[in-house]
Structures are given as C-alpha cells and as structure tokens.
Amino acid sequence: MWLTNSSIGRKVLMSVTGIALILFLTFHACMNVVALIDGDAYNTVCSALGANWYAVVATVALAVLVVIHFVYAIILTLQNRKARGSNRYAVTDKPAKVEWASQNMFVLGVIVVLGLLLHLWNFWFNMMFAEMVNGGYAFVADVPAHDGAALIALTFSNPIYTVIYLVWFVALWFHLTHGFWSAFQTLGLNNKVWFCRWKAIGTAYVTIVMLLFAAVAIGYTCCGGIAA
Amino acid sequence: MAKNISFTLKYWKQNGPKDAGHFDMREMKDIPDDTSFLEMLDILNEELVAEGKEPFVFDHDCREGICGMCSLYINGTPHGKTATGATTCQLYMRRFNDGDVITVEPWRSAAFPVIKDCMVDRSAFDKIQAAGGYITVRTGAPQDANAILIPKQDADEAMDCATCIGCGACVAACKNGSAMLFVSSKVSQFALLPQGRPEAAKRAKAMVAKMDELGFGNCTNTRACEAVCPKNETVANIARLNREFIKAKLHD
Ligand code: HEM
Ligand code: SF4
Ligand code: FES
Numbered sequence: 001m002w003l004t005n006s007s008i009g010r011k012v013l014m015s016v017t018g019i020a021l022i023l024f025l026t027f028h029a030c031m032n033v034v035a036l037i038d039g040d041a042y043n044t045v046c047s048a049l050g051a052n053w054y055a056v057v058a059t060v061a062l063a064v065l066v067v068i069h070f071v072y073a074i075i076l077t078l079q080n081r082k083a084r085g086s087n088r089y090a091v092t093d094k095p096a097k098v099e100w101a102s103q104n105m106f107v108l109g110v111i112v113v114l115g116l117l118l119h120l121w122n123f124w125f126n127m128m129f130a131e132m133v134n135g136g137y138a139f140v141a142d143v144p145a146h147d148g149a150a151l152i153a154l155t156f157s158n159p160i161y162t163v164i165y166l167v168w169f170v171a172l173w174f175h176l177t178h179g180f181w182s183a184f185q186t187l188g189l190n191n192k193v194w195f196c197r198w199k200a201i202g203t204a205y206v207t208i209v210m211l212l213f214a215a216v217a218i219g220y221t222c223c224g225g226i227a228a
Numbered sequence: 229m230a231k232n233i234s235f236t237l238k239y240w241k242q243n244g245p246k247d248a249g250h251f252d253m254r255e256m257k258d259i260p261d262d263t264s265f266l267e268m269l270d271i272l273n274e275e276l277v278a279e280g281k282e283p284f285v286f287d288h289d290c291r292e293g294i295c296g297m298c299s300l301y302i303n304g305t306p307h308g309k310t311a312t313g314a315t316t317c318q319l320y321m322r323r324f325n326d327g328d329v330i331t332v333e334p335w336r337s338a339a340f341p342v343i344k345d346c347m348v349d350r351s352a353f354d355k356i357q358a359a360g361g362y363i364t365v366r367t368g369a370p371q372d373a374n375a376i377l378i379p380k381q382d383a384d385e386a387m388d389c390a391t392c393i394g395c396g397a398c399v400a401a402c403k404n405g406s407a408m409l410f411v412s413s414k415v416s417q418f419a420l421l422p423q424g425r426p427e428a429a430k431r432a433k434a435m436v437a438k439m440d441e442l443g444f445g446n447c448t449n450t451r452a453c454e455a456v457c458p459k460n461e462t463v464a465n466i467a468r469l470n471r472e473f474i475k476a477k478l479h480d
Pocket of ligand 2: 391392393394395396397398399409410413456457458459460461
C-alpha cells in the first residue's frame with residue numbers, strides 16, 4: 001500500500017489526518033466561544049452532543065485520527081533520524097528561512113498530546129465518560145455531566161490550569177503554523193505563487209482559532225464564568 | 229586590489245566509512261583573497277606534500293560550477309555561505325576575514341558514506357537518476373528544434389529545474405537526510421515538457437521508490453534544502469513531485 005510504504009504516502013497520511021484535526025479544532029473553538037457569551041447556551045450544545053451515539057462515533061473517529069497522526073509521526077521521526085546518520089556536524093549555521101517549528105514538529109506534537117491527555121481528564125472524563133458510567137454526574141464536582149460551563153469555571157478557577165492550557169495552545173500554534181502550509185505542500189497543492197498565500201492563510205487561520213481557545217481560558221480565569 | 233589573509237583551517241580527516249574521523253588544524257598564511265576555496269585547499273595540499281604528509285582528500289572536477297562534483301560543508305553551510313548561492317568551487321577567499329577559523333566537513337548523511345576525508349559516495353544519486361530520470365526515444369537524426377512548440381514559461385521553468393547539478397548539498401543540509409529537492413528537480417525537468425509527459429507517472433514512481441530504498445528520509449518541509457542549493461532550486465519542485473506521485477498512485 002503506497003500510503004504506508006512510500007515516503008510521500010506516509011506524508012499524505014500525516015497531512016490528511018492533520019487537516020482533519022485542524023477542521024475539528026475549528027469546530028471545537030467555535031463551540032467554545034458560545035461558553036464565553038452564554039453559559040446556558042453552551043450547556044445546550046453540550047447536552048445535544050452528550051453521550052449520544054453520533055457524538056461517541058465522532059469521538060472514536062477523532063481518536064483514530066490522532067492515533068494515526070501520532071504513530072506516523074513516530075515512524076517518520078525514527079526513519080529520518082536513521083537517514084540522517086549518527087555523524088553530527090561540528091559547526092552548523094541554520095539558514096534564516098528555516099522556521100523553528102518546522103524542525104521541532106515532533107517535540108511540539110508530544111506537548112500537544114500531553115495537553116490533550118490532561119484536557120480529556122479535565123473534561124471528557126467528567127462529561128461524556130461520566131454520562132456513560134456515572135449516572136450523568138461529573139466525577140470532580142456535584143454538577144450534571146452536561147454542565148460544561150460549570151466545569152470550565154471549575155477548571156479555570158485554578159490559575160495553574162490556565163497557564164498549562166496557554167502553554168498547550170502556544171505549542172499547538174507553532175505546530176499548526178508550520179503544519180498548515182506543510183499539509184498543502186505535501187498534497188502537491190502548492191507552487192511558487194501559492195507558497196506565500198498558504199503561509200499567510202495558515203498563519204491567520206491558526207492564530208484566530210488559537211485566540212478563540214485562549215479567550216475562553218482567560219475569560220473564565222478572570223471573571224469566573226460570568227454567564228454561567 | 230587583492231589583499232592577503234591568514235586564518236586557521238580546521239579540516240576533517242577520515243580513513244573510510246568505518247573510521248571515527250577527526251579534525252586536523254593548519255595555520256594558512258598570506259592567502260590572496262582572490263584565490264578560490266579549492267585553490268586554497270590545493271595550496272594546503274602542496275604544503276602537506278612538501279612536508280611528506282598525506283594530502284587532504286576532497287571532490288572536485290570542473291571548477292566552474294556546472295558539474296556538481298565539489299562538496300564541502302564550510303562553517304556550517306554546504307558550499308559555504310554566499311548571497312545568491314554558489315558551489316564550493318565558485319566560493320572565493322574574499323568571503324572570509326583575517327584571523328577566521330574555517331571549519332571544513334564532509335556531507336554527513338547516512339546515504340552518503342565517507343570514502344576518505346571530505347570525499348563522500350554520492351552514487352545513490354546516480355542510481356535514482358538511472359531509475360527513471362530520462363526519456364525513452366529512438367536515436368537517429370534529430371528532429372527540427374521547433375517541431376514541438378513549448379511555451380516559453382514552461383521551457384524556462386524546466387531549464388531551471390535541469391540546472392540541478394546533483395551535488396547533494398540539499399541532503400547534507402536536511403535534518404531528515406531527505407533527497408526530495410534533488411529528486412523533485414530531476415522529475416520536474418521532464419514533467420514540465422511534452423516529451424517528458426508519456427513516462428511521467430512511471431518516472432515519479434520509480435525515482436521515489438529508488439530514493440526510499442536507498443535510505444533517504446521523509447521530507448517534512450523544513451526548507452533547509454532550498455536555502456543552501458547552489459542552483460536555487462525551490463520547494464515548489466517538491467510540491468510538483470508530490471503531485472506527480474500522488475496522481476500516479478491514484479491512477480494505479
Ligand atoms: C490537534 C492535534 C494536531 C494537529 C491538528 C496536527 C496537525 C498537523 C499537520 C496539519 C501537519 C502537516 C502535515 C504535513 O506536512 O504533511 C502535521 C505534521 C506533523 N505532526 Fe501534527 N498535528 C497534531 C498533533 C500532533 C501530535 C500529537 C503529534 C505527535 C507527536 C504530531 C506530530 C507531527 C509531526 C512529526 C508532523 C510532521 C512534520 C511535517 O510533516 O511537517 N502532531 N501535524
Ligand atoms: S537540488 Fe540543489 S542542492 Fe540538491 S543536488 Fe540539485 S543542485 Fe545540489
Ligand atoms: S567542481 Fe564542478 S561544480 Fe564545483
């Protein structure tokens with residue numbers, strides 16, 4: 001199968017799963033800003049998703065995407081280290097046009113996964129999972145599992161979480177500013193003209209998405225769930 | 229007027245691929261700054277030979293920037309740092325200053341094993357080229373040059389891709405040891421021309437398969453390659469190769 005046994009095929013897997021994850025993040029960010037405007041409206045969205053079959057199916061699909069992306073990130077990184085060989089240069093002069101993120105995608109990805117695990121523990125475990133096994137009540141506090149706004153307020157009442165989440169968002173921003181244009185390059189949808197366009201579109205898009213996430217975290221930290 | 233400079237040369241010595249290798253140091257005195265980098269190494273070797281020592285081994289051939297034989301990783305940049313890109317043979321000592329320490333290393337990549345000192349085995353590139361970097365035509369009397377009309381833009385672009393001299397600087401600079409800039413330039417120079425189209429799919433698949441088989445890495449679009457390419461090939465070629473390859477595989 002060319003997707004797994006050719007270098008370009010493996011990159012296609014990375015880019016397609018990457019783009020799908022960016023689309024998911026976009027949806028997630030849009031849904032989150034509702035929490036900033038009105039906690040009850042947000043909870044309506046939460047109950048509409050809840051542990052309904054379509055939300056569970058989508059969650060499993062997402063998990064599969066993350067696993068493929070992560071497993072191929074490991075495979076690519078190991079193969080590339082081998083191709084590089086064990087002899088290191090004594091002197092290296094990094095050219096200005098090489099972005100830092102492009103050379104640290106794996107490290108950034110690992111930070112993203114660690115953040116993701118914490119995030120699943122904070123929310124998914126207390127919401128979808130709690131609804132499935134804990135009679136509709138969150139584990140951390142005595143609130144209904146679909147009361148997302150209360151859980152956001154609870155999590156960000158601890159500023160340490162805010163800081164961790166912000167670090168996570170920054171890592172994701174770096175990963176995606178490179179990942180966005182890189183994905184289109186990998187799929188062959190690039191040339192000398194579109195190069196700058198994809199970079200500009202990607203940077204703007206990813207910055208907006210990450211700012212939406214950050215706004216919710218900061219908003220709830222400062223105002224403690226005003227609307228909820 | 230040329231002026232003379234004196235500097236410390238730190239050059240890599242390695243007895244074959246298995247040897248650990250080490251740097252030798254030499255004070256170079258009063259080298260005219262209009263000397264080319266390779267001529268400077270010739271001066272080094274004349275001194276070494278006169279002292280009865282083993283000369284420093286490095287690759288070179290045309291010394292006019294067209295053959296792709298010279299290599300050398302100079303002060304952390306393949307072919308040394310120049311404003312617009314040049315091969316090592318086209319690098320002049322006026323780029324350096326009196327009192328500099330100049331470090332000379334071989335291309336270091338698993339697919340390019342060291343033969344001796346800074347001479348590395350780049351026959352992997354020849355194998356990739358032989359896998360598909362040609363067009364199959366009957367020989368005989370050449371056709372009229374204008375029998376097939378080609379838009380000037382395409383002809384120019386194909387020519388730019390064809391100027392890749394297969395030096396391997398792109399691989400040397402890449403943290404992934406990827407040969408994508410070279411392979412994509414060689415695929416592009418044919419893909420852009422009507423004569424190259426009939427075998428385009430076969431060529432892209434065969435050259436990529438050979439590249440993977442020889443142990444080059446997976447491209448992660450860091451662009452270190454285009455930053456050091458002496459012929460200014462760009463990653464737009466890599467996008468074209470990806471396109472050609474994906475199209476070919478989807479057609480299978
Ligand atoms: C929400 C999570 C993530 C998203 C949206 C995402 C997105 C992307 C995108 C779009 C690419 C570019 C694909 C390409 O160039 O072909 C990419 C590449 C990559 N990602 Fe992720 N990624 C995520 C998480 C991760 C994780 C968890 C890892 C694992 C450690 C990771 C590691 C990598 C690596 C190593 C690359 C290759 C670099 C490259 O090809 O440019 N990513 N990612
Ligand atoms: S693409 Fe540039 S750096 Fe790579 S082999 Fe060709 S000329 Fe050398
Ligand atoms: S020696 Fe021929 S390109 Fe440098």
